[in-house]
Amino acid sequence: MTLRVENTLTGEREPFEPQDPDSVLLYYCGLTVSDRAHLGHARTWVHVDVMHRWLEFLGYAVRHVENFTDVNEKIVARVGENDLGDSENAVARGFVEKTLDDMRALNLKRAEVYPRVSEHIPEIIDLVERLVEGGHAYESNGSVYFDVGSFESYGELSNQRLDEIESQGEPDERSEKRHPADFALWKAGGVSPEAVAEHRHDESVEPSSGQTWESPWGEGRPGWHIECSAMSMAHLDKTIDIHVGGRDLVFPHHENERAQSEAATGETFSNYWLHADLFAMDDEKMSSSLGNFITVDEALADYGLNAIRTFLLSGSYNSTQTYSESAIQEAVERAERLERTHERAVAALDGPDARTKVEDGRLRDAVDDTREAFTTAMNDDFNTRGALAALLELATVINSRLDAEDEHDYRALKRAVETFEEFGEGVLGLSFAEGATGEVGIADELVELLLDVRESAREAGDYERADELRTELEALGVEIQDTDDGPTYRLGAGE
């Protein structure tokens, strides 16, 4: 059973075979740090994170490189705004820090490196020089353009025909370019006032033109696409196994990246191109520029890690997902079901009724079936919804068996718990750790105390008082459940 992935380049689902059978070189086209990250970014991150985790589960050493674009006119447009910073670099730094916080909060595995454009100007210049020397690029008024006509398979990734492409880049570039589809590798001077004006949020601030660097063609800034080629080669290799990013980047960004990389090295840039589909809000793409977004930190604060990850993983990465309150609510329920079942299984495993001599065939079969179903789903182009379904089916059997029998199969229960942790936590990145959904410490002791008070009331038949306590605790985010073994509770988000 091998992994199959949908390759944008060929348009087909093909068996995944890395160059080195033991490792995977993965480059993820990361964020332009000009604003807080939103759920759309989180969706792609979480899916790429699960890909990373699954590849490791399959035994590959994953070398994951993910850039931050910190040189960009949208960043320049925000210089001086509020207390974001008084230079392009300072603004970018602030958002990089926030973004890393968001990533950590989403429980993403760390990349090997998070290279930034501003740190790779020499590599970018080198690459542009090679392209000029190789006849794939030309200088014009201090700017350098890639000659699309010099790369015969230009347009193959995005299925564009050269004669259908109207023009790329800003209007003022047109007169400098030989072919309208040629794109900038290096741009003379700073960011133009028009470009800055287009993205400004605060008109009262003195506009900046951003940083510039010395180059063989004079002062200037790197073009948007060249960065990923340069950083990918600098930190991975000329040829990588997987290039992944959002579907909105296929053209022109990835098309150009591929063209310039392969023109420079003469070798395949990436063997597999994976694209995550977008996240929509009211049937419209969620995006910073449209302003219709929910930030990652807001979403996490409202629903918690497990619900958000479950929500984002409830469809496949390569299909569009639409935000809706009811879809999130569904994810909340699914995530809680997994959490509760895990908790219950652990309690049973550690309790006196888990016996080594008991053999529960149904539970054992269910664990085997789950592991197989989960693996099959993940190997089928990372079908996370199917993987989640497998785990939820196991949850039903676990609950059913725990309900039905007084004594439990210790070994089977242990494997079931391990399956939850290995797949649910290890692969899907959920967290079943104690206190994952709330605070621990003194709060627990206080809740225990109130539960004792409530139990006394119940024993005395004062249900009115008992229900009142339950209702009030619930409003504070403490869910009480009465069971045969006494009351239990879970800390939730509260109101």
Place this chain on the structure above:
RNA sequence: GCCAAGGUGGCAGAGUCCGGCCUAACGCAGCGGCCUGCAGAGCCGCCCAUCGCCGGUUCAAAUCCGGCCCUUGGCUCCA
């Protein structure tokens, strides 16, 4: 206009590559029952789809072929 992805039950969303186990997965919502002082959780069961439309291939199609309609994304910054 060109390119791409998609149209499956009230919602959400697999399955479509390799046609039959799909009388359509997992789940949310809803309904009934068990359990419970009650509630919740859990369990058992039920309800709701012939898979955008038309035609074709086939013993057999959500799955293959052709045409059409619609939605979204890209062609300007964007995961």
